Amino acid sequence: MAFLECRGVTKRFGALEAIRNFSFVLRPGEILGLIGPNGSGKTTLFNLITGLYTPDAGEILFKEKSIVHIPPHEICRLGIAKTSQITMPFGTMSVYENILVAALYGQNLGMAQAHVAAERILAVVGLHERRDEPAGKIPAPLRRRLELGRVLATGAEVLLLDEVMAGLTPAEIEQALMLLKLLSTQATIIMVEHVMQAVMGISDRVLVIHHGEKIAEGTPIEVAGKPEVIEAYLGKRYT
Ligand SMILES: Nc1ncnc2c1ncn2[C@@H]1O[C@H](COP(=O)(O)OP(=O)(O)OP(=O)(O)O)[C@@H](O)[C@H]1O
Ligand SMILES: [Mg+2]
Structure with a gap:
């Protein structure tokens, strides 16, 4: 069954086709890895799915309904949330407040329920001891964990x-990786990652993108053995 689906999606920036006739299906419960060289269009694809960009052609469906032209905050409420490649917490707010805001606005919870959700997620992502520190001041690896906490707090299914x-x-x-395995029991995940042993180890399936086009799709082992993937991205056989 298609949970989230892109059909023939194209996105242009001026003369550049950043995403070209891109189609894929996300199945409920899976971890789908998305890999490809720098500038191949991975972040652009995420921005299209979350409504930050509108496709020039094609369709994006969530639970069989089009989500093209739905604004980002509504797409988040429908159940799709993304982390940012460049972490962007509310820097002067505490770690806890950042998660609370995501629970309040992402899930439209009342204040009491949002506090319960935020406490639970703070423990899940292991930031309990840092809860009162300004989010802009914690070290970068912890900011990445906070990003995970924030998307989780929205209650998103994807x-x-x-x-x-x-x-x-x-x-x-x-x-x-342990945290992602835990998250994957609660949500369906698309994961963009350059850390190969991580993405190949944890993904159920992998998509490979090159110059905005899908060049391969399959299990990690299938994809890693394809000459076009080795040529475009891996450089050598991944074992
Ligand atoms: N807002 C924008 N305006 C113009 N060009 C853009 C914009 N966003 C992305 N691009 C271009 O689109 C192409 C795809 O960029 P994108 O950021 O999606 O790549 P990526 O696969 O996420 O790369 P990386 O692995 O470096 O994060 C690049 O050529 C980039 O310069
Ligand atoms: Mg990117």
């Missing part, structure tokens, strides 16, 4: 994660 492991140490990547 999480679009844009390079949540960028800049993490191997030990931090292991922690992040």
